[in-house]
Amino acid sequence: MSSKLEAIGIAKRYGDSVALEPTDLAVQAGEFLTLLGPSGSGKTTLLQMISGLVAPSAGRIEIDGRDVTHVEPGKRGIGMVFQSYALFPHMSVWDNVAYGLRMRRKSREEVRAAVDDALAMVRMTEYAKRFPKELSGGQQQRIALARCFAYRPSVILLDEPLGALDKKLREHMQAEIRRLHKELGATFVYVTHDQDEALTLSDRICLMNQARIEQVGTPADLYDRPATRFAAGFIGHSNLLEGELDATRGASGEPILLAAGG
Structure with missing residues (x-):
C-alpha cells in the first residue's frame, strides 16, 4: 500500500x-498517527517540516x-490546528470558520455550505454569531477544528491542540477528535x-x-512490547530489571532463564 x-x-x-x-516515517491514508515524546524530542520539528x-x-x-519539500504551506493541501486556537478576535465564529475558504476564493454558496457543515460537525451551529x-476554551478549540475541517484537507496536523485545557475537558475533546477523525476519513498527524x-487516540504511535x-x-x-529501554520507561508503569542472559530454549516453548545482575 x-x-x-x-x-x-x-x-x-x-x-x-x-x-x-535523519528520519524516515510513512503515514497511511486515513490513519491517526501520534508523534509522542518529551519536550525537545523532535516531534514538533518534524510536524513543522511536514x-x-x-x-x-x-x-x-x-x-x-508528490515531493512537496519546497512547496509553500498553503499549497500542500494540508490543514493545521494549533494549541493556541489562533482565532481572529474581531470576527464572529462563522467568519473565523469561513476565512480559509474565502482565502481560497470559494464561491459564496460553497463557503456557506462548508461552514454550516463544519460547525454542525463540531456541534457549534448555535454559536455561529458569537x-x-x-x-470557553473548549468551544474555541472546536472552532479552530471546524476552521481546519471546513475545506476538507486530506492531511490534518494537530500540534498539542488540547494542551491548554483542563483534564476533564481534555478527555471530552479527545473523544470528539476521535469521532471527527472517523467522520472525515482524513489522515491525522x-x-x-x-x-x-496518545494511547487513547492513536492507530499508531511514533515515539521520539x-x-x-x-x-x-x-x-x-x-x-x-517496548523495543528500547526508553520506550519501556516512558509508556505505562514499568518494572525494569537488570539481568544477564544465561540460556534460552524459546523454540521449545520453555521460559527464558535470566541470571540477575548487579
Missing part, C-alpha cells in the same frame, strides 16, 4: 544543534507520492507529550526521544 504522507531522510539542524536526526513552516536541512516530504471572547492521550524515533507501532505494541 502506498503512503499518504512520507518523510524520507528528513533532518533539521540549527548550526551545531541537532533538532532532528507542514512547510520549517525548511528541512536534508531529506524530503512526499504527499500522495465572538471568540464569548466562548497529532503531536503530544501526554502518553494517555533526543531528536530521533525510538519506536513506531500500535498502542498495544508500545505498551506490551
Whole structure:
C-alpha cells in the first residue's frame, strides 16, 4: 500500500544543534498517527517540516507520492490546528470558520455550505454569531477544528491542540477528535507529550526521544512490547530489571532463564 504522507531522510539542524536526526516515517491514508515524546524530542520539528513552516536541512516530504519539500504551506493541501486556537478576535465564529475558504476564493454558496457543515460537525451551529471572547476554551478549540475541517484537507496536523485545557475537558475533546477523525476519513498527524492521550487516540504511535524515533507501532505494541529501554520507561508503569542472559530454549516453548545482575 502506498503512503499518504512520507518523510524520507528528513533532518533539521540549527548550526551545531541537532533538532532532528535523519528520519524516515510513512503515514497511511486515513490513519491517526501520534508523534509522542518529551519536550525537545523532535516531534514538533518534524510536524513543522511536514507542514512547510520549517525548511528541512536534508531529506524530503512526499504527499500522495508528490515531493512537496519546497512547496509553500498553503499549497500542500494540508490543514493545521494549533494549541493556541489562533482565532481572529474581531470576527464572529462563522467568519473565523469561513476565512480559509474565502482565502481560497470559494464561491459564496460553497463557503456557506462548508461552514454550516463544519460547525454542525463540531456541534457549534448555535454559536455561529458569537465572538471568540464569548466562548470557553473548549468551544474555541472546536472552532479552530471546524476552521481546519471546513475545506476538507486530506492531511490534518494537530500540534498539542488540547494542551491548554483542563483534564476533564481534555478527555471530552479527545473523544470528539476521535469521532471527527472517523467522520472525515482524513489522515491525522497529532503531536503530544501526554502518553494517555496518545494511547487513547492513536492507530499508531511514533515515539521520539533526543531528536530521533525510538519506536513506531500500535498502542498495544508500545505498551506490551517496548523495543528500547526508553520506550519501556516512558509508556505505562514499568518494572525494569537488570539481568544477564544465561540460556534460552524459546523454540521449545520453555521460559527464558535470566541470571540477575548487579
